[in-house]
Amino acid sequence: MNLKEEVKTLDLHAQIGDLKGVDKENKIVEIFRNVAQQILSGYFLVQKNQSDSCVKVHPTCVEIYYHEEGDRDDKIKDYIVYHRNNDDGKMDKSLFPLGILHNHVSGIDMTFEKGDNPQDAIRMSALIREFRMDDSKKLEDNYCMDYLELKRNRRGDIVTKPTYLYDALYSQFSVFDGFSIQWVDGENLVELEEESEVRVNVPQFKRDERNMVVKVLSSEGDGDATANKMYRQCLRKWNFKVK
Secondary structure, eight states: OOHHHHHHSOOHHHHHTTOOHHHHHHHHHHHHHHHHHHHHHOEEEEEETTSSOEEEEEEEEEEEEEEEOSOOTTOOOOTTOSSSOOTTSSOOOOOOOTTOEEEETTEEEEEOOBOSSGGGOEEEEEEEEEEEEEOTTOOSSOOOOHHHHHHHHHTTTOBOOGGGHHHHHHSSSOTTTOEEEEEEOOSSOOOBOSSOBOOTTOBOEEEOTTSOEEEOBTTSSSSOBOTTSSBBBOOOOOEEEBO
8 A cells, every 4th residue: 555545544543443541542653653654665756847857855754743623532632733723713724635745844744634624624744854865866956955965974864854854855956947746655665663752842732721722841740851841741652763
């Protein structure tokens, strides 16, 4: 099954069934691991129009985000998701078509949203947290991306700053000639790290006395803090990496 079919047919609740607590969380990790493996086995093909010149951008680490709109008790909430309805009900976000690239302050998400309307939408996406570039077939518009090269050299060809994906996808070729970006599924599934990790700087959330959704401060209770030390770290292990 290719990535498109994998996410189109994904029914999280059907696979979770009646599981609760830790068993439920472990099952979700297993399901998301399969999606992540499909992503990490493929690549973005960035190709200049009417040319054989191209660059392949391979994700090597992704974080899954999954938020269900609506108020039912069984809804899975992931309030860190950028593209979701406002908590005060004043602005609902229309659904992205399957496979839209969502650019935001943290990087670029591949989006896999579904639903009949914004009120019952499933907001699923994958942040490309790390990647590598194969520019061996880039025959035109060559120039030195100093910042990317520095990152690649530090981590064995892996770029670990997710916002640099903007440049890797959008700054390879001139807009005067035009270029395309297309997802290509891998022929073989890659092997992932045995254990997934928590998502970087993703906090826990709660509802305050006004019933507003707020981040849990690091000073509140026990547990690990986020990398920036400001909040309680969300414990969902939805970060997956190539071995």
